[in-house]
Amino acid sequence: MGRPKEFDPDQALCAALQVFWKRGFDGASMTDLTEAMGITRPSLYATYGNKEDLFRKVLDRYEQSHLCFVAEALDEPTARETIDRLLKGYADVLTNPLHPPGCLGLNSAVCGGAESEPIRQELIARRSLSEETLRKRLERASAEGELGAGEDPADWARYVMSVGLGMAVRAASGATREELYRVAQIALRALPAAQAASRQLEGVEA
Amino acid sequence: MGRPKEFDPDQALCAALQVFWKRGFDGASMTDLTEAMGITRPSLYATYGNKEDLFRKVLDRYEQSHLCFVAEALDEPTARETIDRLLKGYADVLTNPLHPPGCLGLNSAVCGGAESEPIRQELIARRSLSEETLRKRLERASAEGELGAGEDPADWARYVMSVGLGMAVRAASGATREELYRVAQIALRALPAAQAASRQLEGVEA
DNA sequence: GACGCATTATATCGATCGGTATGAAATTAT
DNA sequence: ATAATTTCATACCGATCGATATAATGCGTC
Structure with a gap:
């Protein structure tokens, strides 16, 4: 129920992976991330939690994929x-x-x-x-x-x-x-x- | 001529070295640096230039000393x-x-x-x-x-x-x-x- | 169509970022 | 003593940081 997401959370996670990979955790800003993922800040926080939470999800994905x-x-x-x-x-x-x-x-x-x-x-x-x-x-x-x-x-x-x-x-x-x-x-x-x-x-x- | 410095530039450089060593260039803030060096921001900029200049001086010192x-x-x-x-x-x-x-x-x-x-x-x-x-x-x-x-x-x-x-x-x-x-x-x-x-x-x- | 709900978009939060403008304090030269 | 010069202390600059409040938008349900 409710309005459906306009983005694929898994695909956006891959975009975040690229940014963290290139810049590191500290070097990657939320603006860098949202722009690369193609989503807005509230969408990011609602879907993945805060920056640390997002990074841990990226880490899991990284270990699985690479x-x-x-x-x-x-x-x-x-x-x-x-x-x-x-x-x-x-x-x-x-x-x-x-x-x-x-x-x-x-x-x-x-x-x-x-x-x-x-x-x-x-x-x-x-x-x-x-x-x-x-x-x-x-x-x-x-x-x-x-x-x-x-x-x-x-x-x-x-x-x-x-x-x-x-x-x-x-x-x-x-x-x-x-x-x-x-x-x-x-x-x-x-x-x-x-x-x-x-x-x-x-x-x-x- | 003029008012003499109240700190030893070389000793303060060593303090900056410790901070950069621990935090890295990006992770070390000017506040971290000035507090560790025991000097104010204007003194730092007047003596060493900007953050990059200070870091390069720290690098030279690092290679010589360590x-x-x-x-x-x-x-x-x-x-x-x-x-x-x-x-x-x-x-x-x-x-x-x-x-x-x-x-x-x-x-x-x-x-x-x-x-x-x-x-x-x-x-x-x-x-x-x-x-x-x-x-x-x-x-x-x-x-x-x-x-x-x-x-x-x-x-x-x-x-x-x-x-x-x-x-x-x-x-x-x-x-x-x-x-x-x-x-x-x-x-x-x-x-x-x-x-x-x-x-x-x-x-x-x- | 009206309501409830989740997701959007926009604007903004206080804090901190690197870097400075402004004067007061302290020294030397006159 | 006065002027010139340099350093120090305070406050502040615009920009960006991570994180949100608010409200408009799109969907399923009734």
Whole structure:
């Protein structure tokens, strides 16, 4: 009942995603958002709540639409392939010309005024969650004999996340996809030779 | 002639450095700055110019005071020691409890409103300059036989900078120094074995 | 057609943004 | 002492910030 909406809330959310991605949470003004979304301020507040609420909805959408490759990467058979696909997939997203360069979850996380501290905390929490997921995957790899005896999966998860974040910063500064690929390629070299795992996979060991 | 200043411009600049470091360029308001510096707005504008001018002066001071270890690292005899000292030294700065966590040059670089675009461009330019310096150092290492035949110094410079930037993001999110050390340690493993260089240094080759 | 309801459009809220105009206070030169 | 000069304190500038109050508009229901 009542007057129907004149816009598609999901489509408008995508427009907001682009603005937040490019400007960050603090840098995106309500005027920027409403203009890009093609709606008025009251419509925005009625549909999504305040700026923080809108940003959290954008974040959810971002993870679903642009970070879905992470789940696939974690399903790779080896840690090496997981990390390789993680970094390559991340490089693809960071430099996709269909979106602003860099990572939405990073562009709003590093700096900002005192009033946006809750947002930064939320982004830190989400990133920790990602890292924890990767760590668990690497613990499995460690249990399966991959990743030598003295290696700490937590250290490796931290390392991979750090390389990814560094790539994100570089992407936001204009790095090309090929440059990021080469960074990922070099980063992979830090991995132990992983002969144990490949032997195990090829059935040589038994 | 005239009334003498009631504050030390250099000391006030350090106070401004702290604020910009913590909040980033956009996130630091003139009120934040004047309160931390202990001076009034007219004094600030008369002494340093506008907000952008002040930030550039802060940047110069930052590089002199907190990034001086870079020059020392570049003087190390081998590429491995250079990179090691670079990443360790960076980790030290990023987690020094005397300053806000993270990197000033990064905290203001990633996100922000449209009006602070010139600042972001300047930060990108300064970072490119750093990377170029590192690349030249690695080219020397390559010419000296370190860094295997097929290795591109530019790729390695990009890789090292990416790891450093990732560490900076993590530091801004609360990472500890030990965590960053372990990231740096793993990052170093990507380097080729460098037997040629060590042989050369030890005089074994001749 | 009249009523109730949800969504629009317009105008505006107080607060804060970066940046200044205006004088009073404090120093040196005369 | 007086004039010249510079800094400091106060108040304020127009613009923009996120967020709303008010009322006109469009729909389903009765």
